[in-house]
Amino acid sequence: MAKQTALERLEQLGKQRREHQAALDALALPLKVAILDALTAGASATEVAEITGLHRSRVYQIRDGKR
Numbered sequence: 829m830a831k832q833t834a835l836e837r838l839e840q841l842g843k844q845r846r847e848h849q850a851a852l853d854a855l856a857l858p859l860k861v862a863i864l865d866a867l868t869a870g871a872s873a874t875e876v877a878e879i880t881g882l883h884r885s886r887v888y889q890i891r892d893g894k895r
Contacts, residue, residue: 863890 859880866876873891877884 860890863887867891 863876863880866879867873869886873884873887876882876887882886
């Protein structure tokens, strides 16, 4: 019984994770465009990182087209 309950909970959480991932994926391109727009307009990578919650190195990766 405990195993079944644990597996059901795991299945539920997995489903939620997939749903959340789909929402994040839908935001990825608009977020990258907004980051590039802000950098082009003169914002620093530090400013962009603080606003978005991304690490500054990730902002650099987006700027450099590496991901």
